[in-house]
Structures are given as C-alpha cells and as structure tokens.
Amino acid sequence: MNPPAPSIVILGTGSYLPERVVTNDDMAQLVETSDEWIQTRTGIRQRRFAAEDEHTSQMATAAARRAIEDAGIDPAEIDLILVATMTPDMPFPSTACLVQSQLNLPQCTAFDIQAACSGFVYGLNIATSMLQSGNFNKALVIGAEKLSGILDFEDRTTCVLFGDGAGAAVLGRSDTPGVGMIGGIGGADGSNPEVLCQPGGGSAIPPSINSIDQRQHFLKMNGKEIFKQAVRVMGQASTDLLQKTAVDSQDLALIIPHQANLRIIDSLTKRLGVPAESIFINLQDYGNTSAASVGIALDEARRAGRIQTNDLILLVAFGAGLTWGASLLKWQ
Numbered sequence: 001m002n003p004p005a006p007s008i009v010i011l012g013t014g015s016y017l018p019e020r021v022v023t024n025d026d027m028a029q030l031v032e033t034s035d036e037w038i039q040t041r042t043g044i045r046q047r048r049f050a051a052e053d054e055h056t057s058q059m060a061t062a063a064a065r066r067a068i069e070d071a072g073i074d075p076a077e078i079d080l081i082l083v084a085t086m087t088p089d090m091p092f093p094s095t096a097c098l099v100q101s102q103l104n105l106p107q108c109t110a111f112d113i114q115a116a117c118s119g120f121v122y123g124l125n126i127a128t129s130m131l132q133s134g135n136f137n138k139a140l141v142i143g144a145e146k147l148s149g150i151l152d153f154e155d156r157t158t159c160v161l162f163g164d165g166a167g168a169a170v171l172g173r174s175d176t177p178g179v180g181m182i183g184g185i186g187g188a189d190g191s192n193p194e195v196l197c198q199p200g201g202g203s204a205i206p207p208s209i210n211s212i213d214q215r216q217h218f219l220k221m222n223g224k225e226i227f228k229q230a231v232r233v234m235g236q237a238s239t240d241l242l243q244k245t246a247v248d249s250q251d252l253a254l255i256i257p258h259q260a261n262l263r264i265i266d267s268l269t270k271r272l273g274v275p276a277e278s279i280f281i282n283l284q285d286y287g288n289t290s291a292a293s294v295g296i297a298l299d300e301a302r303r304a305g306r307i308q309t310n311d312l313i314l315l316v317a318f319g320a321g322l323t324w325g326a327s328l329l330k331w332q
C-alpha cells in the first residue's frame, strides 16, 4: 500500500496593488459610462492601474516577497515557481523566470500557467500535486496581471471591469495529517474561445499594422455569454469539489470566489445555500484582476483575521478558455 500523501499547506501569503486608484468617475472621463451603471451591474467602485513602467513581473515579485516574509522561510528553500498570468511581461521568457531573477531565488523549475482568471487556483492545485510527488519541497504560486495594458479604452463594455495587481502564496509540507490542501478540481472547454479573448498578437493574428488598426491586440468579450457560463461553472466546480471531498457547504468557514462581478458571486452564494457573510468580496476596490484576484483576496482575508486554524476554505474561479477550478483547504 502507498503511504498517505503528505499534507501540503500554505505557509504564507502576500499581495501587491499598484498605487494608482482609478474610480468609476475617472472611467467616465474616458468612455460613456457612469458610477451608477458600473456599480449596479458589477459592484465595482474603483480599480488600480499599474504605472506605465511597472510590469507584471514586478508586481508578481512584490507580492511574492511579502508571501515569503509571511511564511518566514529561507527563500533558498524554494524549488518551484509558478506564475499564473495572461499578461506576461513578454510572450517569452516566462514571467516566472523573471521573478526567479528579481528575487534572486534558486535556479529552480519556473514556468507560467495560462488559465486566465482560473490561473491562481490552477497553480495551487498543480503545485500541490508537484509537492506531493516528493520531487519538490517549497513552491511559490503567484497570480499577477497588468490588464490595463490590454484594455481597449474605447470599449466601455470591457474597460470598466478590470484592474491590475498580484497575489502570492508559499506552499510546503506539514507533518500534521488532514490539514492544508484537501482537494482540487479543474476543467476547461475551449469550444468557444472568442467569448473572451485577445485575438491578436499570437500565431493566428501576428502583430501587424493591420492588427493594431483593427484593435485586435485588445481584450474582447461577450459579456452576456461569459456571465451565463460563469454562473454555471462556478456553481458546478464548487459542488463537484464538495462532493468529491465529502464536505458540506454549511461547514465552509470562508468562500473566496474569483472577483469578477457581484451578481455572479451572489448566484454562487444562493447555489451553495451559504450565508452572505461566508463569502469574501473585495471586487469593489480592485475590479477583476484575473489570475491575481483569488490570491489577493486570500491574502486580504487572512490579514483581516477572516481565516483561523482549522477553517475550511473554498477557492473557486472561472475565466477565459473557458476554464474553471476550485481548491478546498483546511487552514493549519
């Protein structure tokens, strides 16, 4: 018989938000919109935008530095770096490689995960499996985005929704059985990629004067369709994982959903039949920060005292792809 898998726990968390606060009124200076419209449809009041010379890797590095400090580990122990992002500094090398250098970490395994807004949850699940394999000791999982760089500030249906930032976690093993990452689930359906995508800049539509003229290098979204899919897969991923781990939704101390839209989160609350107080929400301050969103929320929840020892916590996300993922953990 195989020995039981070791407990994989989150040893520390960190986040970073750029300084510049952009309110809904500020957005109304750029496109025909209003604070009232944005708040009613999404719950967002403001977002942060990175400075022009501030890159995704730098935000990732700042969040990671805080997570390492919080974990109280020697950075030299890190032997796996995963960065979830859809706005890397450049197509290659990976942002994970740039973070390795900026933090002067060991020359370990480092790569990016492209699962859009589900990226941080995918990252936690992947890192857990890699640590459980026994081949790695400590993992740094980061979600980081500079979405302001791919937003079309002439398209009011998308540009008001997103923001920049980074969230990070350090994962390692624990001798205490039954704590840490209890289960993970992920999925993807690539049959309708155009519902949410950045069509230009890759091998299908390489960057050209034409692709720029046609604004193909900006994020495009069918909001209504993604809304429907989001409501469906957030609920399904959550209930599938609870079933797989034999946990009742009433036993969850905290649910940290991807912070895209308050109405999507409300439908998840109803589907799980949990009290509104058990859901962590900070999208009013940051908008949708894609792969960074769950990592930032996890860090803020911890620092706000919303997470205690032995709390069962569900993280759940969806994003372009379509992708979805959920992780269940018991805080050690």
Ligand SMILES: CC(C)(COP(=O)(O)OP(=O)(O)OC[C@H]1O[C@@H](n2cnc3c(N)ncnc32)[C@H](O)[C@@H]1OP(=O)(O)O)[C@@H](O)C(=O)NCCC(=O)NCCS
Residues within 6 Å of the ligand: 032, 033, 034, 037, 038, 041, 042, 117, 156, 157, 158, 160, 196, 221, 223, 224, 226, 227, 230, 260, 261, 288, 318, 319, 320
């Ligand atoms: C984008 C979203 C907020 C739009 O809300 P909605 O209730 O579906 O709104 P609609 O698209 O029906 O638009 C309603 C009207 O508001 C207008 N509108 C769109 N954006 C607007 C804006 N920023 N300000 C003012 N009006 C706006 C539309 O043009 C439309 O006008 P019309 O009826 O005259 O055509 C919503 O669909 C959504 O949140 N979708 C999910 C997006 C998401 O989560 N993406 C990230 C996935 S990780």
